[in-house]
Amino acid sequence: MVTIxxxxxxxxxxxxxxxxxxxxxxxxxxxxxxxxxxxxxxxxLQHSISAKTTTNFAVLLDSEVVGGIGFIPKEDVYKYNxxxxxxxxxxxxxxxxxxxxIGAIVExxxxxxxxxxxxxxxxxxxxxxxxxxxxxxxxxxxxxRRKNVVKNGIIMDDHVYVLFL
Numbered sequence: 001m002v003t004i005x006x007x008x009x010x011x012x013x014x015x016x017x018x019x020x021x022x023x024x025x026x027x028x029x030x031x032x033x034x035x036x037x038x039x040x041x042x043x044x045l046q047h048s049i050s051a052k053t054t055t056n057f058a059v060l061l062d063s064e065v066v067g068g069i070g071f072i073p074k075e076d077v078y079k080y081n082x083x084x085x086x087x088x089x090x091x092x093x094x095x096x097x098x099x100x101x102i103g104a105i106v107e108x109x110x111x112x113x114x115x116x117x118x119x120x121x122x123x124x125x126x127x128x129x130x131x132x133x134x135x136x137x138x139x140x141x142x143x144x145r146r147k148n149v150v151k152n153g154i155i156m157d158d159h160v161y162v163l164f165l
Contacts, residue, residue: 002100004057004069004108007048011058014065016041018089026152027127028087053112059088059101066092069101073113080117082109098133106137110165117165124149125157134161 007015016038025034033040048056059067069086073079084105088098109116121139123130131141139161148158 001062002097002104003060003063004101004104005060006054007045007056007058007068009045009049011065012038012041012045015044015058015068018065018067019087021090023090024087027124027130028085030151032087055112057105057108059086059097059104061092061097066097067101069105071105071109071113071119073116080115082113082116082119084109084119084121086121093129098129099136102133102137102139106163106165118162119165120160120162123159123161124151125159131159131161134163137163139163 016036019032019041020034020036022034025032025036044056048054053073055072056068056070058065059069067086067088069084071082071084074081074083084102086098086101086105088101106119109119119139120142121130121134123134125144140163141159142162143160145158145160147155149156
């Protein structure tokens with residue numbers, strides 16, 4: 001069973017070990033360091049645990065951490081929007097973990113931010129697994145942004161998927 005929960009200090013080593021993976025890094029923003037060290041994990045956990053509102057969560061499969069997911073509530077004229085981001089450890093790809101985690105974070109957004117009417121994710125065009133996981137949760141492709149991102153020195157498209165609550 002897939003669940004999400006707030007990150008805990010005891011997750012540091014597992015987090016560092018799971019996310020320090022080039023294949024994960026190839027599908028996320030460059031703000032995530034690679035290689036990813038225990039110090040990086042501790043810094044992330046310090047930020048997540050001390051936040052006034054919990055927006056970053058561990059993804060668990062049968063109570064074992066297998067990924068991370070979170071949301072960013074937007075501000076100003078975008079205040080009814082939330083952007084989600086996530087990663088799943090490579091051994092768990094294609095097993096429905098991401099799909100279940102996305103469903104769980106949407107429910108968490110409804111609880112924490114009941115005024116949110118639009119949830120979206122920005123993913124690289126080549127990330128077929130994320131597209132499928134989002135679509136299984138009712139997200140629809142809103143736009144393809146041509147030559148919008150640079151990853152590993154390659155200019156590529158990204159896709160915006162949206163779910164209206």
